[in-house]
Amino acid sequence: MFRVPYIIFTVICVQTITANSMEDVKTLLADLMVNYSSEVRPVKDQTKPVSIDVGMALVSINDFNEVTGVISVVIVLFLSWADESLVWDSSSYNNTTSLTFSEKKIWVPNIFLTNPANDFKPVSNKHFKVTVQANGSVYWTPGSILQATCQPDVSKFPFDLQECTISIAPHGYYGTQVSLFTNVPTINLDFYSPNSAWDIISTKAFVTTVGVDIASFTIEMSRRPLNFMVSVVIPIIMLALINPFVFILPFNSGERTSCSITVLLAFTVYMTVVSDRMPASSEPMSHLSYYLLSMLALSVFIVTVNIFQIRTYSKNENEVPVPKWMKNLIMNFYKICRKGKVETKSRDPYETKRIPDKIESIKNHIIRLESIDESDLAENKTHSKDENCNETSFSQPENITWYTVAKYADKLYFTAFLVFTGIASLRYFVVVAT
Incomplete structure (x- = not known):
């Protein structure tokens, strides 16, 4: 109906009155207020609704409390409608095309936050101005600090995304009396001051009807997780x-x-x-x-x-012997570890290159063995066997102690818990x- 860019609204609200004299303005204002009632909807046919174009600008996000589920924001609303009682011929008033005065003088919709976190009060505080054009177009830009409820979703905290909605509606009017619509599907962020904890991902604006028209403005924001x-x-x-x-x-x-x-x-x-x-x-x-x-x-x-x-x-294993099944378990664990080491050794890529040298070394060893007495050989075998047993005695089932069991258990627990944690x-x- 009134497709006026939102950025112009602020300029209109602070613009000077385009008139040549104060008397022209006083006369125009007095003539407009004759028989005017701020309690009556500004349409001549009272069976028709007042159509209001609604938009919102976000100034800042003061706080979002996930524990209480409350978001605090500073916003400015942009509302425009046609007042059929405020139409004049500008040429009759020395080309006065617009007037700016207090909102108390004319009819304005009582806009309330429909999802308040504390007080249920109107957005405007009666200190904002309205601008009226000669064709009856009214522009109103009230602002306020709003605290709205917002159900948090912290499942991915601190990498979470939150979606909060600020819903407003004209209090005391049905949808057949005051209808809302929006020409811009997003929230105006031209005046937004970035928040240190949240980044705005996207915004959207839409109107729903549930007996009354409700304008909803949704803010999707992501937490800064650093x-x-x-x-x-x-x-x-x-x-x-x-x-x-x-x-x-x-x-x-x-x-x-x-x-x-x-x-x-x-x-x-x-x-x-x-x-x-x-x-x-x-x-x-x-x-x-x-x-x-x-x-x-x-x-x-x-x-x-x-x-x-x-x-x-x-x-003490003398008082409480280590069970046989536990000894076997330790032995199997030891063999698996030793097998892995042997297999790792056998994978030497240069092993095949050293085969001729090994063959020669074996021949020399055989020659030396032939020159040794059988008694010396038997003695060496026994000595070698004893050394072998001493070297691997801790792995034999009969020699495994509780200390050995706890040592292997520590390795097992360390590996299992570290893998699970990772x-x-x-x-x-x-x-x-x-």
């Missing part, structure tokens, strides 16, 4: 990765238990920090909370396992990044 990454996420991941290293501490150092409990307490502190940033009844829950809970549970498990490991180290940390970043 502060939370440095102060919360990265320290938590570092603690999680250092947690399994308690199993490579020497048993006799006496620091195993204190180290694992210290990490457990650190996770508890960070869980409190993250909980303070989350809504009390968040749905869905933050993936960071789940990750932190899993690391806390893992830390509790590590403390428990470490206590049993210390007990295992201190056991997978859990990687999964968290994959989930929040998608």
Whole structure:
């Protein structure tokens, strides 16, 4: 109806009155106010609605509280409509084409925020001006600090996107009496001051009808995560990765238990920090909370396992023998490790180049053996066998002690917990990044 660019509205509101004398303006204003009532809708046919073009400019985002679900913004509304009682012939008033005066003098719609977080009050405070054109066009630009409710979605905190809607409606009028429409499908950001914690991704404006017309303005914003990454996420991941290293501490150092409990307490502190940033009844829950809970549970498990490991180290095999199945398990584990080492050695790419030299060395060795007495050879075999047994005696089932069992268990626990922590940390970043 009135397709006037929003940027012109501000200029119109502060422009000087285009008249040659004060008397012309006073006369025009007095003539317009004769028999004018600010309580009556400004249409001659009262069965028709007053059509209002609605737009909004966002000045700043003061705060968004995820815990309470409240967003505080500074906005300016752009409203325009036709007042059929405020039409005049500019030539009769010395070419006066527009007037600017208080909004109290004429009919203006009572615009209210429909999703307030605290007080239910009109957007305007009766101190804003209106500009009226000779053809009856009225331009009104009230502004206010609004606190609206906004349901947060912190599932990907601190990489979350939030979508908040500010809805306004004329109070006391049905859609058949006052209708709203918008010519611009977005929010005006020409006057916007960037926020230190949030970046605006997109905006949209639309009108819905539920008995009354409601103009809604949606702001989609993304959090700037660097502060939370440095102060919360990265320290938590570092603690999680250092947690399994308690199993490579020497048993006799006496620091195993204190180290694992210290990490457990650190996770508890960070869980409190993250909980303070989350809504009390968040749905869905933050993936960071789940990750932190899993690391806390893992830390509790590590403390428990470490206590049993210390007990295992201190056991006396003379009093409590090592079970045979456990000895066999250690032996199999040892053989697997040794097999891997042998296979790794056999993959030498230069091995084939040294075969002739080896053959020659074997021939020389055979010649030397022929010159040795059989008694010396038997003695050497026995000596070699004894050395062999001594070298691998710790791997024989009958010689495996509880100390050996605990040592191999430490390696197993260290590997298992480190792999689990790495997978859990990687999964968290994959989930929040998608």
